[in-house]
Amino acid sequence: MSIIFRLDRVMADRKISLNELAKRIDLTDxxxxxxxxxxxxxxxxxxLDALCRELNCQPGDLMEYSPGHQNTEDGKGELS
Amino acid sequence: xKYLGKNSLSSVVSVILRIAWWVVLAMxxxxxxxxxxxxxxKPVDGNIAAAMAKWSTDSTWKEIYTWPLAGKILLFQYFAVxxxxxxxxxxxxxxxxxxxxxxxxxxxxxxxxxxxxSKLSIIFSILTFSFTSLLxxxxxxxxxxxIKKGTTLQEEHDLTV
Numbered sequence: 001m002s003i004i005f006r007l008d009r010v011m012a013d014r015k016i017s018l019n020e021l022a023k024r025i026d027l028t029d030x031x032x033x034x035x036x037x038x039x040x041x042x043x044x045x046x047x048l049d050a051l052c053r054e055l056n057c058q059p060g061d062l063m064e065y066s067p068g069h070q071n072t073e074d075g076k077g078e079l080s
Numbered sequence: 081x082k083y084l085g086k087n088s089l090s091s092v093v094s095v096i097l098r099i100a101w102w103v104v105l106a107m108x109x110x111x112x113x114x115x116x117x118x119x120x121x122k123p124v125d126g127n128i129a130a131a132m133a134k135w136s137t138d139s140t141w142k143e144i145y146t147w148p149l150a151g152k153i154l155l156f157q158y159f160a161v162x163x164x165x166x167x168x169x170x171x172x173x174x175x176x177x178x179x180x181x182x183x184x185x186x187x188x189x190x191x192x193x194x195x196x197x198s199k200l201s202i203i204f205s206i207l208t209f210s211f212t213s214l215l216x217x218x219x220x221x222x223x224x225x226x227i228k229k230g231t232t233l234q235e236e237h238d239l240t241v
Contacts, residue, residue, distance in 0.1 A: 031241045041239040 025050035097174035
């Protein structure tokens with residue numbers, strides 16, 4: 001997939017941990033980790049809404065379109 | 081009535097199939113011994129083959145000793161394949177119901193198990209010339225495809241945040 005997830009960067013900017021954010025948006029740690037590592041197949045609008053509200057950001061700050069980018073198993077991206 | 085999960089119909093069926101597997105295995109071992117005696121030991125007065133021929137009501141069993149060796153070996157092989165297929169069907173069905181008991185329904189594990197059961201059922205239907213078994217195996221193939229589709233949907237659901 002050519003979508004890169006930038007949640008880790010936004011979280012680092014806001015100095016918020018995964019557990020804390022998961023608690024705030026009422027999501028399980030594992031589900032948020034799926035989003036963070038880029039393994040997610042789909043994102044609910046409600047989740048995106050909660051993330052943007054808690055992180056005070058735009059959906060575009062959390063995701064980025066990069067043609068030719070592939071997400072690997074560990075969530076790190078690589079160019080194909 | 082609960083069909084899936086703990087203390088459900090699936091857990092009862094799983095236990096029954098586990099017991100059935102051991103019973104069929106014991107019967108198969110016993111039958112192999114009986115077959116071997118009937119086929120290869122000449123019934124002479126007083127020996128075990130003669131005694132078994134006397135107990136048997138089926139006249140075929142009394143004549144089986146007179147069969148040519150190739151026929152006996154073929155019958156023996158048929159019986160062996162039949163028992164192995166039957167035991168495998170029971171074992172795989174038990175695995176399936178154990179997964180259902182553990183609420184593992186839409187998984188790749190179940191797809192593989194159902195696929196194996198359907199293939200074994202086809203062999204079983206050929207061995208027994210049973211149309212019912214053939215019909216069951218076709219239904220199992222359809223069920224396998226349904227579970228495969230379900231597994232894809234389950235994965236989609238699990239990876240939706």
